[in-house]
Amino acid sequence: MARDLAPDVERLLQFRDPNIRKKAALCSIRIVKKVPDLAENFINPAASLLKEKHHGVLLTGIQLCTDLCRVSAEALEYFRKKCTEGLVKVLKDVVNSPYAPEYDISGIADPFLHIRLLRLLRVLGQGDADASDCMNDILAQVATKTESNKNAGNAILYECVETIMSIEDNSGLRVLAINILGRFLSNRDNNIRYVALNMLMKAITVDTQAVQRHRPTILECVKDSDASIRKRALELVYLLVNESNVKPLTKELIEYLEVSDQEFKGDLTAKICSIVEKLSPEKIWYIDQMLKVLSEAGNYVKDEVWHALIVVITNASNLHGYTVRSLYRAVQTSGEQVTESDAVDVIEVAIKHHTTDLTTRAMRIKDIIVQDKGNLVLELQQRSIEFNSVIEKHQNIRSALVEKMPVLDEATYSGRRAGSLPAAVSTSQGAALNLSNGVAKAAAAPLVDLLDLSSDDTPAPSSSGNDFLQDLLGVDLSPASSQAGQAQKSGTDVLLDLLSIGSPSAQDSSFTPNALSKSSQDDKTSIGALERLFSPSAPSIQASSPAGGSPMVDLLDGFASGPPLPETNGPAYPSVVAFESSSLRVMFNFSKQPGNPQTTLIEATFMNKSSVIYTDFIFQAAVPKFLQLHLDPASSNSLPESGNGSITQKLRVTNSQHGKKALVMRIRINYKVNSKDTLEEGQIGNFPRDL
Structure with missing residues (x-):
């Protein structure tokens, strides 16, 4: 239908009545959008509309030319070569035109025509140096002569800035455009400030130095009462930080962190930590800033941040004393004089607190360990039994368990956080046990190897902070984990002895239910230990699996084998x-x-x-x-x-x-x-x- 109507609409573009010409131009816009290959038929009629004196016809003609340029490279080249100078003259006439009541809005002559002309010039100047040079003077004139105390004027200035930033390079014009955006940031209208921040996000990739000049104003926007402006300004500040200004900017942000709203502390803390970690000039400054952030917003600091801080501290042996004194001063400033007894009391209170997570509660001493031997949380119950067994029965391995932790590998940790290295637990070889969350853990590893206290290949701290198991055993139990290590087969008896379970068959380290049942029949003492784990009255341990076998660890902690990602079509869902x-x-x-x-x-x-x-x-x-x-x-x-x-x-x-x-x-x-x-x-x- 559009194809059939196109010749008639094209003829009506030359009709004597201006209202008919305007309607024909609007209809042509829709035809071109529906059938782009008809664009070439409208190029010459559209170009003739650019000479119209009637503003309504001229406005629709400019829009038609803009749409033709977007769908046809031929049209773009034609208008760029033939019409750029004419459009510049039209814009100059509009800018300098005297007062006309029918086109005036708030003292601005036809802002709608201003904006349409600027948008078409933007399309023509993008990627073409000659066309861009032709329009530089008029763009500078619009940018300097347009009043900014009215909304209509701000709309024209915004389009002018968009055009300047889109056409080919002219550093003087771009500085002028960025200065306009800087003035927008001081406007009382939140919408104008938000638009300016968005535009500055684009401008920073073109002229960072010009944007840097407005850094104090942008920092003030970080403290704005409007949440949208605060968030956008913070993202812009994050992009402005470099090696030369990281210290003053971080200082400003941390000072604001002290008084910021609670709902904004999370975003602000994350950005500060990212800036400090990425651009820290020296370790002592890094430690100082991180301790300030931890003091001001401890609960908002993500686990991976303080994990990274621990890695840095352990690798900076010359700063250990300084760090301890800094931490001690931070504790003192938060309350009264702290004694050793106070520290122990705080830990005991924290362990008993109902909101404390598993990682904290699992860090316990002997008297507290016993309290959780019958805890309903299986993770705490298992840890309690294991540590109690170490303390009471296995004196020969206690010294190995409490050896000094090896220094964490800072380079490896940083690489893993960046995604370049797999988060492997251990490099020793052995048969892998599949755990329920998809983590492959090697079967039959000796406890010392599981704790990984003597290995040089120390795992990086997990960022999830879910439970003590991943901190102590080095096993990453986070649902998003996709890598895990392996361990040796040879020390199975040590782990089983700790749990009061008999040794498995030497030929099979995967612990099928049958092998476990046989072992239990041979060793009445070990059956008693497992009975106490699950039910005081259970006569024996029974385990079943559709596949005829399940890992021993499944009986202890509900760790069923995690299936790999299968290739399956399944039900159809829309993309x-x-x-x-x-x-x-x-x-x-x-x-x-x-x-x-x-x-x-x-x-x-x-x-x-x-x-x-x-x-x-x-x-x-x-x-x-x-x-x-x-x-x-x-x-x-x-x-x-x-x-x-x-x-x-x-x-x-x-x-x-x-x-x-x-x-x-x-x-x-x-x-x-x-x-x-x-x-x-x-x-x-x-x-x-x-x-």
Whole structure:
């Protein structure tokens, strides 16, 4: 229908009545959008409309030319060569035109025509130096002559800044544009300030130095009462930090941390910690700043941050004394004089507190260990029995257990946090035991090897902080963990003896129920220990599995074998655009395991929308406690430009509240653009409802 009507509409563009010409131009816009290959028919008629004196016809003609340029390279080249000078003259006439009541808004002559002309000039100047040179003078005139005390004037200034930042390089004009944005930051209107912060985020990639001049004003926006402005300003400050200004900027942010609102402390703390860790000039300054942040916002500091601080401190032997004194002063300033007795009392109170997590409660002394031998939380019960066994029965290995912890490998830890190294627990070889959360742990490891106190290959601290098991045994039990180590087979008896369980068959280290049952019949004492673990009246230990066997660890701690990510078609679900920015698109494809509705398999596909290749690409994700997340390694760490390729990565999400709570996920994507680090963050909540 559009094809049939196009010739008639084209003729009406030359009709004598200006209202008909205006309507014909509007109709042409829709035809071009519907049928882009008809664009060439409208190039000459549209160009003739740019000479109109009637503002309504001129406005629609400019919009038609803009849309033609977007769908047709031929039209773009034609208007760029033939019409740029004419458009510049039209804009100059509008800027300098006398007062006209029918077109005037708040003392500004036809701001709508101003804006349409600036947008068309932006399209024509982008990527063309000659066209850009032609419009430089008029853009400077608009930027300096337009009043900024009215909303209509601010709208024109904003479009002028957008055009200046889009056309080819002119450093003087860009400084002028960034200064306009700086004035916007002082405006009382929150919308104008937010728009300015967004534009400065783009401008910083073009002229960082010009944006740096407005750093004090941007820092004031971090303290704004509007949460949206605070968050955007904080992101901009984060991009402004470099080696030369990291100290004063960090000082400003930490001072504001002391008085900031509770709901903003989390974001502010995360940004400060990231800045300090990435740009710290020296270790002593790093330690000082981290201790200040911990003192001001301890509960808002993520586990991986203080884990990293411990790694740095352990590797800086010359700063151990300084760090201890600094920590002691921090404790003193928070209250009265602290004595050794006070410290012990605080620890005991913390252990008994009902909100204390497992990591804290598992750090106990002998008297407290005994209290949890019958605890309903299986993790605490198991730890209590194991440590009590070490204290009372295994004097020969106590000295090895309490040896000085080896210094953590700072380089390895940093690499793992960046995603370049697998989080392996141990490098010794042995048969692997699959745990319920997908972590492969080697079977039959001696307790000393499990504790990893004497190994040179010390695991990095976990960032999850879920329980004492991962801190003590070096096992990463976080749902998102995808790597684990192996250990030797030879020390099985030591671990079994600690748990009062008989030795397994020498031929099989995987501990099938039959082997365990036979061992229990041969050793009445060990059966008694396991009976006390589960039921005072249980006559014997029975274990069954559809596969005919299950790991011994499954009996102790509910660690069933975690299945690998299977390849299955499952039910069909629509793909979603999980995340999209100006430079990146993330698509999620979903499938289910047959018979397992709680588990969702996700294939993430990452597409690069820019014209520059992304390197060192890392995808990270976090989920609430009712979800468990497992990530496979990505297909690559290099993302081709302009959608010429993609990176895929598989995820598995298990929803313990399936049918009650929907999936939700926070993501963080790091990559480098021309060797410059880039970070994108977001929250995904548009998962299909029945997942």
